[in-house]
Amino acid sequence: MEVLVPFSADRPKSRLADALSPSERAAFVRTMLADVLAAIDDAGGDPLLLATEAFDPTDEPTVPLDPPVAVDDRPLTDAVNALLAERRPGDGTDPVAIVMADLAIATPESFRELFAVGRETGVAIAPGRGGGTNALVVSRPEFRVDYHGASYLDHREIATDAGLSVETIDSHRLATDVDEPGDLAEVLIHGEGRAATWLRETGFALDASGGRVAAVRK
Amino acid sequence: MEVLVPFSADRPKSRLADALSPSERAAFVRTMLADVLAAIDDAGGDPLLLATEAFDPTDEPTVPLDPPVAVDDRPLTDAVNALLAERRPGDGTDPVAIVMADLAIATPESFRELFAVGRETGVAIAPGRGGGTNALVVSRPEFRVDYHGASYLDHREIATDAGLSVETIDSHRLATDVDEPGDLAEVLIHGEGRAATWLRETGFALDASGGRVAAVRK
Numbered sequence: 001m002e003v004l005v006p007f008s009a010d011r012p013k014s015r016l017a018d019a020l021s022p023s024e025r026a027a028f029v030r031t032m033l034a035d036v037l038a039a040i041d042d043a044g045g046d047p048l049l050l051a052t053e054a055f056d057p058t059d060e061p062t063v064p065l066d067p068p069v070a071v072d073d074r075p076l077t078d079a080v081n082a083l084l085a086e087r088r089p090g091d092g093t094d095p096v097a098i099v100m101a102d103l104a105i106a107t108p109e110s111f112r113e114l115f116a117v118g119r120e121t122g123v124a125i126a127p128g129r130g131g132g133t134n135a136l137v138v139s140r141p142e143f144r145v146d147y148h149g150a151s152y153l154d155h156r157e158i159a160t161d162a163g164l165s166v167e168t169i170d171s172h173r174l175a176t177d178v179d180e181p182g183d184l185a186e187v188l189i190h191g192e193g194r195a196a197t198w199l200r201e202t203g204f205a206l207d208a209s210g211g212r213v214a215a216v217r218k
Numbered sequence: 219m220e221v222l223v224p225f226s227a228d229r230p231k232s233r234l235a236d237a238l239s240p241s242e243r244a245a246f247v248r249t250m251l252a253d254v255l256a257a258i259d260d261a262g263g264d265p266l267l268l269a270t271e272a273f274d275p276t277d278e279p280t281v282p283l284d285p286p287v288a289v290d291d292r293p294l295t296d297a298v299n300a301l302l303a304e305r306r307p308g309d310g311t312d313p314v315a316i317v318m319a320d321l322a323i324a325t326p327e328s329f330r331e332l333f334a335v336g337r338e339t340g341v342a343i344a345p346g347r348g349g350g351t352n353a354l355v356v357s358r359p360e361f362r363v364d365y366h367g368a369s370y371l372d373h374r375e376i377a378t379d380a381g382l383s384v385e386t387i388d389s390h391r392l393a394t395d396v397d398e399p400g401d402l403a404e405v406l407i408h409g410e411g412r413a414a415t416w417l418r419e420t421g422f423a424l425d426a427s428g429g430r431v432a433a434v435r436k
Contacts (some may be wrong), residue, residue, distance in 0.1 A: 110388060127390065129347070130400075130430025131407045149426030153407065170328060172345065175390035179430070182348075189349045189371065208367035212348025212397070 001115050001137070003045040003097040004083060005067070006076055007033055009055045013102070019181040019217070020202075028198060032104040032178060034063040035193035040099060041065055042108035043115060047099075050079055077147045088141040095119055095139040102178045103134055104187045104195040110173040111135075122164030126174035127152035135174050140164050184215035219333050219355070221263040221315040222301060223285070224294055225251055227273045231320070237399040237435070238420075246416060250322040250396060252281040253411035258317060259283055260326035261333060265317075268297055295365045306359040313337060313357040320396045321352055322405045322413040328391040329353075340382030344392035345370035353392050358382050402433035 012025035020028060037057075040047045047067040049057060054071055057063040072079035080098055089096040095118050099111070118124035118137020128134035131150035142162050146154050159166045176186045178195075187196050188206050199215065207216040230243035238246060255275075258265045265285040267275060272289055275281040290297035298316055307314040313336050317329070336342035336355020346352035349368035360380050364372050377384045394404045396413075405414050406424050417433065425434040 127407070129390070129394075130403060130432075131424065131426070132430070150407065150424055150431045153424075170391050171388050172347070172390045172393035173388050175393070176347075185348060189345070189368065206349065206368055206371075208349070212350070213368045214348075 001045050001094055001097055001118075002087070003040050003047045003099050004050050004080060005033070005036060005040070005047050005099050005101050006050045006080065007055070007101045008052045010053050013179060015180050016178075016184075019184060019215075024202065028195065028202075029102065030063060031194040031198040033057075033101045034065070035191070035195050036099065036101050036103050036106060037063065037065045037067060038193065039106050039108045039111055043111035045097060045099075045111060045115060048083075050083065077145055080145045080147070084138060084141075084144060089143075090122075090139045091141040095137050097135065097137045098133075098145065099135045100128070100177055103174060103176065104178045104193070105173045105176050105190040106135075107173055107192075110171050113171065114169050114174065117167050117169060121167040122162075123155065123159040124167045124169060125152060125155050126169040126171055128177045129175050132177065134177050135169070181215065182212075185213050188215050189213070219263050219312055219315055219336075220305070221258050221265045221317050222268045222298060223251070223254060223258070223265050223317050223319050224268045224298065225273065225319045226270045228271055231397060233398050234396075234402075237402060237433075242420065246413065246420075247320065248281060249412040249416040251275075251319045252283070253409070253413050254317060254319050254321050254324060255281065255283045255285060256411065257324050257326045257329055261329035263315060263317075263329060263333060266301075268301065295363055298363045298365070302356060302359075302362060307361075308340075308357045309359040313355050315353065315355045316351075316363065317353045318346070318395055321392060321394065322396045322411070323391045323394050323408040324353075325391055325410075328389050331389065332387050332392065335385050335387060339385040340380075341373065341377040342385045342387055343370060343373050344387035344389055346395045347393050350395065352395050353387070399433065400430075403431050406433050407431065 037047050049067050049069040051071050052073050058066050087096050122140045124137040126135035131152050133151040133155050203218045204215045207214050255265050267285050267287045269289050270291050276284050305314050340358045342355040344353035349370050351369040351373050421436045422433045425432050
C-alpha cells in the first residue's frame with residue numbers, strides 16, 4: 001500500500017519551542033520521521049514523502065530509508081487531495097494511506113492494523129488526540145481530505161456523506177502525534193526508536209513529581 | 219470477570235478546577251462513573267465499586283447500575299492490593315480487572331478487548347496518557363499494584379520481575395482518563411454516553427481555533 005507521509009522540512013514545530021531550540025526541533029522531527037518511515041516499511045507499506053520543499057532524506061543521517069519524494073508547497077489538504085485525485089484509490093487500484101510524520105510511538109503492529117482495517121472499509125481513520133486525523137486509509141476514489149480543525153469528525157462526515165463505510169482505529173500509539181511538550185513524555189514512555197533515543201541523549205527524562213508524568217530536561 | 223472500579227466520591231478532580239466548579243465536578247465524575255459501569259457491564263464484566271467512603275450508587279440519578287460496593291479508605295494501591303490478596307486471581311479463580319472510573323470514552327468493545335487479552339496473559343495493562351495505568355487485568359495471584367508515579371512502567375517491571383507475561387493494550391479510548399481541561403475535548407469528540415451529554419448540557423462545545431481542538435464553555 002502506498003503511504004503518503006507529509007513532511008515540512010522548513011517549518012519546525014513551534015509548539016515545542018518551550019522545550020527545544022529551533023535547531024533541536026529540526027533534528028528531532030527528523031528522528032520522528034525516520035521512526036515513522038521504518039515502522040511503515042516494516043508493516044509492508046511503501047512510503048512516499050510528501051514534502052513542502054525539495055528534501056533529500058538520504059542527506060539526513062537519521063533517516064536511513066530512501067523513500068521517493070514528491071514536492072508540493074501547497075497547504076496539506078490541497079497537496080493530499082491532488083495525490084488522491086491522481087491515484088484514484090479503489091478504482092481498480094490499491095488503497096492509499098496518509099500518515100503524519102510525527103507519530104513517534106507508532107509501531108509496525110499499529111500500522112499493520114491500520115492497513116488491514118483500511119483494506120476492508122471505504123475509509124479508516126486513526127484520530128489524533130485533540131480531534132486531528134493522524135492516519136487515514138482511503139479505499140474509494142471519491143473521498144477527499146480536509147485537515148482543517150477537528151478533522152477526525154470532518155473526515156467521518158465527508159465519508160458518510162459520500163456513502164462510504166468508515167472505521168475508526170482505536171490506538172493510543174496512532175493517536176499520539178508529538179506537537180507539545182506534554183507529548184514528549186509519551187515518547188519516553190512508549191518509544192523504542194530514534195526519537196526516544198534522541199530525547200534521552202538530549203537530556204530528557206521522565207518526572208513523576210506532578211500529576212501526569214512529564215518529560216523534563218536536566 | 220470481576221472488575222474493581224476505584225471511586226473517590228469525596229475528592230473531586232482538582233485539576234479540572236479551571237473548567238468546572240466543585241459541585242459540577244462532583245456531578246461530572248458521577249456521569250463518567252455511570253458510563254464506565256455501563257460499558258463494563260455491556261462487555262460482560264461484573265463491576266465492584268471500590269469506594270473511599272460509604273456510597274450508594276442508586277442514590278445518584280445518573281448511575282443506573284447497582285453494583286456491589288466495597289468501602290476502603292486507604293490509598294488506592296493498598297485498597298487494590300488487599301482485594302487482590304483476597305481474590306488470588308488465577309489460583310483456581312478468574313482474573314480480576316481494575317478499571318479507573320474516569321475513562322469516559324471507553325466502550326464495551328474496548329473493555330472486551332482488554333478482558334480477552336487479560337485472560338491470555340499474566341498481566342494486561344492499558345496505559346493512560348502520561349504513564350498511568352488506566353486499566354489492568356491480573357491473572358496471577360503473585361502480582362501486586364503500585365499506582366504511584368509512572369505506574370504503567372512500574373507495573374510492567376513488577377510483572378516481569380515476578381516472571382509473568384505482560385501485554386499492553388494499545389487503545390486511545392482506554393488511554394484517555396479525564397483529569398485536565400484538555401481531556402474534555404476527547405469526551406466531546408468520542409464520547410457517546412452521559413458524560414458527553416452532561417458536558418454539552420453544561421455549555422461545553424468544541425473549539426478548533428487553537429492548535430488542538432479544545433473544549434470551551436459558552
